[in-house]
Amino acid sequence: MDRLEYADAVAAQITRMADAIRGHDLARPVPTCPGWSLRDLVEHTGSTHRRAAVVAGEARQERLDRASIDLGLPSDDAGYADWFAAGAEPLRKGLLAHDPSTVVWTWSGPRPVVWWARRQLCENAVHGADAAIALGHTPQIDEAVAADGVSELLDNLPYADWKPRDLTGDGERLSWQSDTGVGFLVTLYPDGYTYEPSAMPGEVTVRTSTAADILLLMWGRRGYGDYSVEGDAALLKRWADNSTM
Structure with a gap:
């Protein structure tokens, strides 16, 4: 847009x-x-x-x-x-x-x-x-707006310094995938993280119906217990605990 x-x-x-x-x-x-x-x-x-x-x-x-x-x-x-x-x-x-x-x-x-x-x-x-x-x-929430909203959150999250955050790791990957085809892969590094639109799974993969679901999950408006989570649940919890705005 x-x-x-x-x-x-x-x-x-x-x-x-x-x-x-x-x-x-x-x-x-x-x-x-x-x-x-x-x-x-x-x-x-x-x-x-x-x-x-x-x-x-x-x-x-x-x-x-x-x-x-x-x-x-x-x-x-x-x-x-x-x-x-x-x-x-x-x-x-x-x-x-x-x-x-x-x-x-x-x-x-x-x-x-x-x-x-x-x-x-x-x-x-x-x-x-x-x-x-x-x-x-x-x-x-419009799917295009939701997908852009996920990218916008991931762009700005490193600068949201109003609470302590640990968004680092050693190459672990977290994946969010929707049935509408929108997907994101976050990779953690010792100095931060990168993300990319991707259909690849990670060490933990969350599967949702829509991009709007991913947006609301990442903003803490919905709980991961309502979605399919495959893989390292502890890694996902650490991300959620440290990324909530």
């Missing part, structure tokens, strides 16, 4: 998520985000959109904390769906405001502004799934 496709897709996602939460009790717990209510999820995701809009739109070179942004949160729960939806167009405009090669601040280091377009689409896909699960629905 190019930057325009990312920007259009995330704007559409935001509108769908706003429609999904409209009229629901925002005190409802979100099982996939322990301790969060639906209101917390909406505030977090909507504030992330607004931060990304500022960083991308102003080509910020320094870190921008969400706490420094006037979010304009609604005074009561009835306004949250509209507030969430209102973040779509400013985000879209911000993501398209500069040449896609323009370098800006990101939490994984200076990156072209297109990083934010991809990050917002993938983040909103996962949080949209969180909302769907909280509302008792089956998450609906």
Whole structure:
């Protein structure tokens, strides 16, 4: 996907998520985000959109904390769906405001502004799934978006330094394979890991129905006990324990 496709897709996602939460009790717990209510999820995701809009739109070179942004949160729960939806167009405009090669601040280091377009689409896909699960629905994630989301997570995981992580090894391979043909092979090395789209099995192989299943597994939204796991379960557990965002 190019930057325009990312920007259009995330704007559409935001509108769908706003429609999904409209009229629901925002005190409802979100099982996939322990301790969060639906209101917390909406505030977090909507504030992330607004931060990304500022960083991308102003080509910020320094870190921008969400706490420094006037979010304009609604005074009561009835306004949250509209507030969430209102973040779509400013985000879209911000993501398209500069040449896609323009370098800006990101939490994984200076990156072209297109990083934010991809990050917002993938983040909103996962949080949209969180909302769907909280509302008792089956998450609906486009297969191409899900596959890109897995790659995006693996690209950025080494920079997610807000918890200790051990993503190293001695050549062990972990494989995730879906019935739709999307597959990933991660190889662990003493100084980190590499990954590639691949149908190859590993020392441990996880088999799922869809790429969306792989994305939700890697984000800790689903448990491996619900899927076919072949091989070294201890290796898979070590990866899961250290890769959860």
